[in-house]
Amino acid sequence: MTTVEDTPRVAERGLPVGGVQRKRGAALEQAILQAAFDELSRVGYTAFSVEAVAARARTGKASIYRRWATKQDLVWDALTAVLPSPADCGLVERIPDSVTTVQALYDIARTIASVITSPAGDVIRTIKCEAASDPELAKLVDERFQAPRRAAMLALLRRGVERGEVRPDAATQLVADVLPAVLSHRVIMLRERLGEREIRQIMEQVVIPLVEAR
Incomplete structure (x- = not known):
């Protein structure tokens, strides 16, 4: 049985949490980039945070930092995806x-x-x-x-x-x-x-x- 303590590990494996199927691979990267762009549109660069992006993309900060080492890298990849x-x-x-x-x-x-x-x-x-x-x-x-x-x-x-x-x-x-x-x-x-x-x-x-x- 999955416990509360197991939830982060379950999410990382892409298994359902609270009835929602987590994205993985390319689908997760696309979701993060879209979430980053949406967050930039809402709050601008100064108030932009990886935490808010993670919440929008329904993933953890660790998943983002494994792909983008810095906030700046994430911001520019998000912009590159739409510009x-x-x-x-x-x-x-x-x-x-x-x-x-x-x-x-x-x-x-x-x-x-x-x-x-x-x-x-x-x-x-x-x-x-x-x-x-x-x-x-x-x-x-x-x-x-x-x-x-x-x-x-x-x-x-x-x-x-x-x-x-x-x-x-x-x-x-x-x-x-x-x-x-x-x-x-x-x-x-x-x-x-x-x-x-x-x-x-x-x-x-x-x-x-x-x-x-x-």
Whole structure:
């Protein structure tokens, strides 16, 4: 007979506790990642706790720590599971020759706009705001989130230089930050809807004049 003292061991084996079948393996990992994202959405990064995630996922903290050594690792894997990768945004290593730099930038702008106006975008914005007063978190945000996307954008601009579509002095990290920064500003600070018209205005008035070869 299962006693109260046996309950943690029973849960670890994935056996029913209180009539509920516990998840295991990949199903448990997915449940933990979803619980982590839900908790981030509710309380933000500062108040985020592994204990709360464990409760949401109906598992123990030990199950989480066996898979993720730190809170930061869990947070970023949860975000990675819902946020598009640089490649999903159109920032791929090899772009077909038929696609111009401007066309690629339009596609990237549309994807970024859809992300930052989504629930996942709400979470990453909250984390970025909290990073303003947390240097360690700020470093993590840049290393795990912004740096890979900046590098991919820079590679796109360098490709444009090789094709004669982008000015050589526009292929810089500073310029690579401009498009996502402008899009984020319009949503976060100005509460603006980012439809096709707004994206076209940003591209035609800011991005294209900034990068195009003259």
